[in-house]
Amino acid sequence: MKIIDLTQTISEKMPVYPGTEQPIFSPSSTFAKDGFLETFLQMVSHTGTHLDAPGHMFEQGATLDQLSIEQFCGMGVIIDATSCHGGEIPLSVIEPYGGKMRLCQFVLLKTGYDRYWGKEQYFDGYPLLTAEAAEYLAGQEQLTGVGIDAISFDKIDSNDFPIHKTLLSTGKILIENLTNLDGIWGNMAMISVLPLKYSHADGSPVRAVAFQPPPGIFCPC
Ligand SMILES: [Zn+2]
Numbered sequence: 001m002k003i004i005d006l007t008q009t010i011s012e013k014m015p016v017y018p019g020t021e022q023p024i025f026s027p028s029s030t031f032a033k034d035g036f037l038e039t040f041l042q043m044v045s046h047t048g049t050h051l052d053a054p055g056h057m058f059e060q061g062a063t064l065d066q067l068s069i070e071q072f073c074g075m076g077v078i079i080d081a082t083s084c085h086g087g088e089i090p091l092s093v094i095e096p097y098g099g100k101m102r103l104c105q106f107v108l109l110k111t112g113y114d115r116y117w118g119k120e121q122y123f124d125g126y127p128l129l130t131a132e133a134a135e136y137l138a139g140q141e142q143l144t145g146v147g148i149d150a151i152s153f154d155k156i157d158s159n160d161f162p163i164h165k166t167l168l169s170t171g172k173i174l175i176e177n178l179t180n181l182d183g184i185w186g187n188m189a190m191i192s193v194l195p196l197k198y199s200h201a202d203g204s205p206v207r208a209v210a211f212q213p214p215p216g217i218f219c220p221c
Helices: 091-101 131-138 162-168
Strands: 002-005 024-029 038-042 050-052 073-080 106-110 145-148 173-176 188-192 203-205 209-212
Touching: 073 091, 091 106, 091 131, 131 162, 162 173
Parallel strands: 073 106, 106 145, 145 173
Antiparallel strands: 002 209, 024 038, 050 173, 050 203, 073 188, 188 209
16 A cells, blocks of 8 residues: 655744744653653644635534545546646646546645745645636535645735635635645545544544555556
8 A cells, every 4th residue: 555645844934824823832841851852732623734624704604623534535637727827727627527526525736836835936826716617516416525736726916715615615625735636546546634633623633544555456547
């Protein structure tokens, strides 16, 4: 089994969404004082590779702790959107994956923008789903989550977050700041994005992982 880590590392100097507080790591216990090591972590619930719950955008929306564990694991199809830099991800890029999508619970949009992680460009020019493409994905009832290897599904200066709302309004979860989608062979894999189980979770950092069986073992890839 090949296991591919799709997660960015959380650190005090990591890129965060503009206006969001940087994570703070402070020593809670130390070897010198206590004989063991613990760290007090402070971070916004949408730090690094993370999930958005419907409750992130809608007051009555479900929070992550209310969702079934089954919503966070399942087959995923990786859509190649690397040709869309600086522009949009239209329905014509999504639709050819429709057959595989029907077998899947997740759609992961591979923009390749993770290569700019830590650079100013990460916040600028990442491709955005068109309204039509977002509505198409929202209408796929079998999907429980949609992910992207960029900072957001909406423009960095958006005030109304239309793509977030189109997707979250159907009860799906969103995954942002994925990385390493190139490490997945072909375009299907088992995906796991298990969030922290805290109460009223509008979002959570996750360790996002893809699992791929060795060639020859059944996989609908
Ligand atoms: Zn978020």
